[in-house]
Amino acid sequence: xxxxxxxxxxxxxxxxxxxxxxxxxxxxxxxxxxxxxxxxxxxxxxxxxxxxxxxxxxxxxxxxxxxxxxxxxxxxxxxxxxxxxxxxxxxxxxxxxxxxxxxxxxxxxxxxxxxxxxxxxxxxxxxxxxxxxx
Amino acid sequence: xxxxxxxxxxxxxxxxxxxxxxxxxxxxxxxxxxxxxxxxxxxxxxxxxxxxxxxxxxxxxxxxxxxxxxxxxxxxxxxxxxxxxxxxxxxxxxxxxxxxxxxxxxxxxxxxxxxxxxxxxxxxxxxxxxxxxx
Numbered sequence: 001x002x003x004x005x006x007x008x009x010x011x012x013x014x015x016x017x018x019x020x021x022x023x024x025x026x027x028x029x030x031x032x033x034x035x036x037x038x039x040x041x042x043x044x045x046x047x048x049x050x051x052x053x054x055x056x057x058x059x060x061x062x063x064x065x066x067x068x069x070x071x072x073x074x075x076x077x078x079x080x081x082x083x084x085x086x087x088x089x090x091x092x093x094x095x096x097x098x099x100x101x102x103x104x105x106x107x108x109x110x111x112x113x114x115x116x117x118x119x120x121x122x123x124x125x126x127x128x129x130x131x132x133x134x
Numbered sequence: 135x136x137x138x139x140x141x142x143x144x145x146x147x148x149x150x151x152x153x154x155x156x157x158x159x160x161x162x163x164x165x166x167x168x169x170x171x172x173x174x175x176x177x178x179x180x181x182x183x184x185x186x187x188x189x190x191x192x193x194x195x196x197x198x199x200x201x202x203x204x205x206x207x208x209x210x211x212x213x214x215x216x217x218x219x220x221x222x223x224x225x226x227x228x229x230x231x232x233x234x235x236x237x238x239x240x241x242x243x244x245x246x247x248x249x250x251x252x253x254x255x256x257x258x259x260x261x262x263x264x265x266x267x268x
Contacts, residue, residue, distance in 0.1 A: 001206050001208075001211075001221060001222065001223055001224065001225060001227045001229070002221070002222040002224060003204070003213045003219065003220070003221045003222075004219075004220050004222075005216070005218050005219050005220070006218035006219075006220070007218060028194075028196065028220045029194050029220070029222055029242075033222060033224065034224070035192045035194065035222065035224050035244060036170065036171070036192065036244040037170070037171050037194075037242055037244055039194050039196065039220070039242055041196070058169045058170065060162075060163050060169065060171075060173050062162065062173065062175070062240060064198060070137070072135050074135075077135075079137045082139070084139050084140035084141055085137065085138075085139050085140075086137070086138050086139070086140070086162045086163070086173070087135060087136070087137045088135065088136040088137075088138075088163055088167060088169065089135055090135065090136060090167065090168070090169050091135060093135045095135070106196060106240045108163075108171055108173055108242050110169060110170040110171055
């Protein structure tokens with residue numbers, strides 16, 4: 001059993017802020033934990049516009065707080081985001097997230113994020129193999 | 135992309151209350167979604183004593199609200215649970231959860247729960263194969 005707290009991982013290498021400062025992601029479970037998924041708390045700042053594309057990962061995002069707009073850039077569909085909304089990127093959809101108020105969400109990635117990925121010029125996380133992965 | 139809300143799944147077959155009424159689990163992602171994990175919001179009532187054992191699943195639990203006590207029944211270790219605490223059952227540990235105040239947590243299971251499991255006499259979820267699973 002592993003027990004960790006959000007406070008414990010804050011300001012460690014599990015706590016990542018985007019280069020533009022728009023979002024911050026605290027990864028409490030990563031690929032190195034070898035459980036087949038990673039689990040993150042992500043906050044995105046109010047008034048920002050963020051395009052993401054996880055070409056190699058499925059992601060589920062469940063909003064705890066905040067509201068805004070989600071646009072599926074593959075088909076143009078727009079969804080309202082409020083506390084309790086969950087979106088599941090089961091088709092590697094390119095998407096845009098525009099928080100009206102700061103959003104706080106818990107996110108699950110499969111395969112797990114290793115923590116060493118950076119978004120490339122397309123906003124894509126590469127698939128990084130973790131030697132500790134079982 | 136799938137978009138759902140906690141409200142939409144409330145009082146559907148994705149919303150399960152334990153036989154003793156101690157806990158309620160809203161499963162927003164299940165095995166049928168075929169993404170390799172399930173994702174649940176679970177509330178456990180204050181003052182209850184709950185023993186769990188997931189012999190076939192890994193589970194990560196991240197507390198959003200509430201506090202209480204977690205006991206690892208395999209080694210007797212006791213952990214305080216507060217908002218922001220995460221526990222990862224990576225070794226199928228038998229464990230006891232005793233909320234002092236109502237706990238609200240987001241939980242990830244691998245392999246995903248199908249939604250048709252019931253806890254058996256040992257508090258174990260059996261491994262149910264989902265024919266829709268990829």
